[in-house]
Amino acid sequence: MKKIIALAAVATVATFSVPAAFAETSQSVREVTEEAAPVAKLNAGQMLYSNGARLAPIYRVNAEGNPQIILSGKLVTVPASTISSVGGKVTTSLTKKEVASAK
Template sequence: MRKFLVAATAALFVVGAPVAVLAQAPAAAPALTTGKMIYTSAGQRLAPVYRVNAAGDAQIILNGKLVTIPASTLSEAEGKLTTSLSRKEVSQAR
């Protein structure tokens, strides 16, 4: 009987582990790929992704400058990569 209880308890831990991991997982990050267009929340086109840095932030070339858009401001809406920043805020970023 004791072996059964140990096995049943172990099985519950193994089965319950993925559920706990899934519950703690953050929202899925948008797929950042080179060349994908970034839009403002107002629907204006900004620029295509030039590259993705090591931190996962998107970098674009805007008005001849390399601008980094933080990944925390990016989301995917209706298949479009959208930032919560305005065009003015992006152009003032470094």
């Protein structure tokens, strides 16, 4: 009987300490992610890349901070939330097809 009580006590303590371990892990992951994908400074004339390939030069940056490019003769706004700096290049996480279908 004493073994069961001891086992129940250990299980109870483990149950309450596990969420704290997960909180520390997700905080660490968040910090690493923020460091790995720095926000790029956007200026007109900078080349915008997608999947390592040149997409188009940034035509302008609108008031919300979204870069706008001219792609296939059409002014396209790329969401700033998809922009990061990869190897010193302004890169979007969207594919060329996704950017072309954006408004």
